[in-house]
Amino acid sequence: MPAPRPKLPPAPQRVPLLMAELERLYPEVRIALNFDTPFQLLVATILSAQCTDVQVNKVTPALFARFPTAEAMAAATVNQIIPYVKSVGFFRTKAKNLHGMATILVRDHGGRVPASQDELVKLPGVGRKTANVVLGDGFGITGITVDTHVGRLSRRLGLTRHTDPVKVEMVLNSLIPQAEWTRFSHRLIYHGRQVCHARKPKCGDCTLRPLCPQVGVVRSSNPQVVTTTAVRPVPGTKSVSDSGST
Ligand code: SF4
DSSP, rough: OOOOOOOOOOOHHHHHHHHHHHHHHHHHHSSOOOSSSSHHHHHHHTTTTOOOHHHHHHHHHOOOOOOOSSHHHHHSSSHHHHHHHHHTTHHHHHHHHHHHHHHHHHHHTTTTTSSSSHHHHHTTTOOOOHHHHIIIHHHOOOOOOOOOHHHHHHHHSSSSOOOOHHHHHHHHHHHHHHHHHHHHHHHHHHHHTTTOOOSSGGGOOOGGGGGOOOTTTTESOOOOTOOOEEOOOTTTOOOOOOOOOO
16 A cells, blocks of 8 residues: 655645745756747647647748748748648648638738737637747746646646636636746646656656655555556545656
């Protein structure tokens, strides 16, 4: 039988310690997508939906060379964009969204990417998550980006019980100092990719473990051997089941 979970302080008391340990683990954080301009970041982030950043980084050099600006992309046709994005998932829809996005940038924003969430989410293929990535990494406007990793880790760490990304974002906004929103998101993503995997979190190797209630994680008597996620509610929490990660 695994040892009983120790009772941990509430989230607001653990957050400063979690932030400090995440900063120690991942002092330098940056988005994994390659880009030079806000427009390139917007394009890459639209392409990254349901696709790995590694795959997006393979297609963007040629795409950016052919369509360096919103004007160049808007002047093309969807069929001219498709060959450049064919190796990413949902490429037809994404090519259409890229063309629509560039057309609106030229028509309504002088070809520039607006530094406003309200304006960004009006663009095709841009939801709240994409908008926060562009604002945070393209303009230095901090925001919590709730992707699959941030949502999963936030629940496992007992920071929220919500599964809706917008609700997770609101809870994290209230727990994390605003200046750290973007960096905190990146650090959770790094930790989700390297340690707290969706199906087999490496709890035995995780230095966040003393601060983590491991919500939804099934533990064995030997945490080095068996740590798998499952739908397993713990008292006072809503159970969640995580799917794959990028
Ligand atoms: S202790 Fe386990 S569940 Fe908690 S953050 Fe670390 S790997 Fe994830």
